[in-house]
Amino acid sequence: MTFEPMTFDLARIGAGLPVADAREELGEALAGGIAVVQAPPGTGKTTLVPPLVANLLGAGEGRVVVTQPRRIAARAAARRLAHLSGGALGGEVGFSIRGENRTSAATRVEFVTTGVLVRRLLNDPALDGTGAIVLDEVHERSLDSDLAFAMVRELRELRPELRVVVMSATLDAERWAGLLGEDGLPAPVVAVAADLYPLEIRWAPAPPGVMRLDQRGITDAFLDHLASVTAEAMGQTQQGRALVFVPGAREAERVAQRLQNLGIEAEALSGSLDARSQDRVLTDDGSRRVVVATAVAESSLTVPGVRIVVDAGLAREPRFDVGRQMGGLVTISEARASAEQRSGRAARLGPGLAIRCFSADDWPRMRPFPTPEVATADLTQAVLDLACWGAPRGVGMALPDELPPAAASLAEQTLQGLGALDTDGRATERGRRMARVPADPRLARALLDGAQLVGAGAAARAVALLSLDERAPGGDLEALQRQLRRGGAPAAARWKQETQRLESLLGRQSSARSREDPGALGLVAALAFPDRIARRRGGPESTSYLLASGTGAVLERGSSLAGHEWLAVTDAARSHTRDATGAVVRRAVPITRDVAEQAAEHLVGERLEASWSDGRVTARRVEALGAIELGAVRVAPTVEQGRRAVLDALREHGLGLDAPGLLSWPEAALGLRRRLALLHHVMGDPWPSMAEADLLERADAWLAPELEALASGHQAATLDLAQALRRLLPWPAAGRLDELVPERLEVPTGSHIRLVYPDDPSDRVVLAVKLQECFGLLTTPTVADGRVPVLMHLLSPAQRPLAITDDLASFWSNAYPGVRAENRGRYPRHPWPEDPLTAPPRRGTTRSGR
Template sequence: MSLLRRAESALERPLPISSALPDLVSSLSTAGAGVLVSPPGTGKTTLVPLALADAVPGRIVVAEPRRVAARAAARRMASLLGESVGDSVGYAVRGDRRVGARTRVEVVTTGLLVRRLLNDAELPGVSAILLDECHERHLDTDLALAFSAEVRSALRPDLWLLAASATADSSLLSTLLGDAPVTGADAPLFPVSTVWCPPTGSVDPPHGLRVDPRLLDHVASVVRRGLAESTGDVLVFLPGAGEIEGVARRLGGVPVFRLHGRLSGQDQDAALRPGSQRRVVLATSVAESSLTVPGVRVVVDAGLARVPRTDLSRGLSGLATVRVSRSSAHQRAGRAGREAAGSVYRCWSSAEHDRLAAHPAPEVDVADLTGFALSLAVWGSPDPSSLPLPSQPPASAMAVATQTLRALGAVGADGRVTPRGSRLVAAGVHPRLARALLDGATRVGARRAAEIVALLADDSLGGGTDDLAAAWRRLRGSDALSGKWREEVRRLESAVPPVTARPPRISDDLAAGIVTGLAFPERIARLRRTGGYLMTGGTGAELSPGSGLTGITWLAVAVAQRQAGAQAARIRLAAAIDESTALESGEDLLTTVDEVVWENGDVVARQRDRLGAIVLTERPLKNPAPDQLHDALREGLEKEGLGLLRWSPGAVSLRSRLALLHRALGDSWPDVSDAALLERAQEWLLTARRRSDLQRLDLVQALRGLLDHRAVRELDTLAPERITVPSSSNITLTYSGDLNDPADPVLAVKLQEVFGWPAVPRIAHGRVPVVLHLLSPAGRTLAVTADLESFWQNAYPGVRSEMRGRYPKHPWPDDPTVATPTRRTKR
């Protein structure tokens, strides 16, 4: 009997996917690739692999995004076949493999599939690949899809490739797989009623990794309500292991099971087995898809998820707590309707639900891409645009990842992988940790390097302390988490090439610091005199109050997280080191730089020995380069303004005249605004070397130096300093002090001196009128005009009538346009 029929005969009732299997297998046999869109509960993870195994002779590889899902899927299929895991169906995850000679279906994590493809792209003995849960858009899922599609296209046209998902964009997947046919299967899920349960009191939104304890109080209360109002088991979605433990403490007296990625396989399996009594299963997002938690009739959703986030500018990466998306909330709710009608209690309001994001952000948009970029380099396609990826990674994140890989020696200048890069990939951890493992083995020994890297790879093993060495010592004892840690240690130690020389004997504390510094050299930190730490990457950092590391001068920081708006990052896990270890671990960051800067109101020239952003020693710099001096002076002028210069009346006037010509005649005349002068500072700072020199600059000469020969010749004609009026007086023009939008120039002149002038003079090729301020014999303004003809006709008669009685000794003719201009009285 075929594997599929054996499994179907063991089911209590047929699964919806069964009716679609003949069409699915037929389309794969014709096209070689396909897309299966099927919601949770249809049986795609359970029955499709068995159907494929019946159709082709080789092994079927099923890739799941999570280890717990891979183990559960293999166990479910083996159970339906009446076999043990490792017979017809087996699994392989990091550190755990149960596969035998008879195994036809092997369930693996997508990360493990990617490493197999990188090791041998032809996948000998494999006849079909099923990529499950493609909609989750993990980095490894995207890579597995792209690499498998290329293998089928170029190397293995006989390889069947099926992309399966509950909510995926089927047209996109079809295109990526060469216009592959799409098969759908509907699931007649049982109805799930929604109960909105927002907190009645004030609850702070999530911030970084922090979740308000009042929300955990509320979730526990809603769980008790769900238990009271319904039957069946309760599945509770929480963002992380810490929140799971917090709610578990609040549910004293209730049978509680935990389900998250940090548990051992045995503990995860316990949550997935039906119980004899009513249970509450506290889970992270691992239970959103792929898994069926038996007996669940009630879902309580806290509405939060934990996702990767990367701060590219500061070199910090980690996890952040965010609001769940609407699609994820829908997936979670569906867990209550897998086996019977159920209910979902959402710990938020329907109005908040409408404001949630439609879908979670793909990991490629928000995560650290160093490992992703290294996989591309090993594949021979460092440019991601050449691969059939569901979406392209951000260029900035890829640039940072490539820069990191070059610093690790993993890729060359052309982006291709180096032999060292291939060894880093083989370690099966993040490239930074792989570097720490391989290089740390020669310094502290392979065993100790593996133990420290295993802890760094899963910082939850720290157990709440920020002292990495203390956490390491506890794990080597009888800690509850040590079993999983020891499994990873054995795997990592086996990945280390034999070390010929015996490493020196050093303390555990120092060994922890050396390995951590090798992994994260940009997080080596030194205590500041003013308190807190400065990391080599330039980010400030602080220890938590009461930390056992307080007062340590040097730290190798493993985990640091900076919240939005915070001035410094919070150190979550670190090891104490000495200065020589800091210099050794961060040797690639050691530099000697000449610095010429504006500091404390003047130019400071010095030479500094640096470890990244940390200044080790400093001494005066003799004879700094002129361009460095000019840059520092410019920095000072930008900070303190051009008031640092000595602006003589002649310089002020010349600058105003040039500003007017630039406004009137355009770029043929220089822009002399503050920003423009600073932009051309190199042209006029000349020999200045310090603040005092700025006061001695001849700004008239500097401004004239901005003009070409033509402008020098035309300046006095186009923007004269003085204008001769009809009385023969030579009067100074006043130019506007507003350099950004200079006004027309002003000529203040006594009215009697402009008799006979029919119109105001114009400058700048006639484009700018002079504004007349017509003065009384006593020098007071009688009128302001740029239209002298109108003034003579309309305003002068009134002025004459008023002024001739007040100043009878001065002429006030009836017709000023023909009168003789004068500076004198009637006499």
């Protein structure tokens, strides 16, 4: 079957692109409405597949929407396709990204970021006017990409005429085909091979003594090494550009500067560049230069003319600490799949050279694939989006991976605190308003509420500042704001542009008062991150703070924030700190207590705290903002509070069984515990475990009266812990306790001798008894229904061990004659018969007759 172009000249657009050979196969695959395209970077899938799909759509079926993971990639892809199709950008080919839209009524192919598509789906779930969706670079596994895929998959169930194409640059097409498939069948897969020239791989690890990373990030010495390796490669290879991969925008700028200092033309490429600079770097003007790029050039963006790739071997990924409720980007070793994609960029135009700045020995230990963002990132935005879609936590949706439960629960708690979700995890009307703001839900809340309190302009300026990825001097956001007001830096222009965009989103609220309130930044920051409001711990000289979430953090050394009692913290990163809190304040602004309570009103409340101290329960009524204590007064504890306090103290200090703890255990209770432990070890259920951890776990069941007694002021030494342990005995098996593990055993003389049960139930049960009392006893005693033979310690008249045995018959036959010969002269007043099995047992001497 041959598909003739309707609008786009596919032969012209696909000239020289490997994916052009798959045009007919892809057209046939899309006859069923869905397809997966697997094609390595540089094969032209982003350029050719969208116009091909557009040509398959009939008149009036709508436009093709193509997703890209980053704004820079969406702009570049639209610009390239418009150029190849001979039209103007914004005509048949356009793009929509945050803050910029270049489309028109004539647009047939529209490139968007995945975030824009998600917002569009939430606003218009039917996606009217769209005839096909191409989800590109799904292998990067961003959160937005995963959500967009699952939402589009559901949309196609409602609109079976909607064509859907999923494109990946890695060998995971079969998995995506299964997720996209319908009626139990996978989607058809169209695989495109890369048309690569010979590629030379070199390994260039850092010199001895040079570390790639330290506590502050990438070392200056390693950046020097990258620049040196790149300069040497440029000198050895006389063709093409060099593409250097580093993990972040700052590293790209620093390496480019180092190369410029060496006399080499070099430019940085990252998503933070303005559009004009991005276009300049991506223009193929024939010049020989170095482009130092972030992961944006790994698969979703093609840098022209590349014949050399220098790979730092590092990646930057989000990490969210659920325990500390804070996240950020961390720099780690890249995955092998990323390294292969980066290297492949060098062999698209001719023989290439790829230099990996790490050891070949590291290769086998590297991760095979990058970590999906859903596994490590803050899920607040994703949880809100799914709730607004009508599927809390994505239950029932075709998500590539389920949301991790702990992170999802924390996200729900955060959103409930912001008023965005109800107690069932469903989106509130307020949450839907927040979701319509293309920003993190915390910033959306700050923008909407802040506009009412300080005016639209002030709120927009503050939120725009919070959204910038700029370092604040000493962590002080007010100092950063002063720098931006002075202008001159690229960040100042971005701040102004973002402020205007946010203010326009407020619509009618933009006419609200917009006075220049010196406290506006602090209030808006606190509204955005109420759980990160912090109060100083200690005196005025302290730089240690407690956040409302319960996390501790310290200020950077020399920070101008020192001395302020209250801060609105917007960014805190994990680090090795002086006070072992494990977090450093990266960005914050001073606030007052009134502002803290206003912004975090939902976190302010009273709680009763009861604790065990010095052998008694005390209680306080505490006024608090989250974990931050505002004030407290002493009160009388209730019985239930006291009970919980004692139980908490038991869990903290232990029962006192295996180490000193809260309780004092008399021998009767310890003996019962040892007997029960043996039964559990030998017979299992229903006999309960006597391990301290297991007893603690069930303490509120078997120790309830004693907990209340302690809470009422009784001393631990007065408690009957043996009786407490008996509450654990299973019924009716409890009636056989003394039969199965008796405290004493009767010997032939009629004496009842105490058994010694071991602390470790795997050790032996011992009966220490005078040898003469056992005359006539042939069978070794047992306990636990005959399962455990007793170890007999046969004693002399002086109570010293003469023999140890668990086989009495063998002892009498083999060992007793020797024991008799050795001891009859030593203890002449006691009987030593030749035949102990027929002799009468004796407690006392021969003369006593006992």
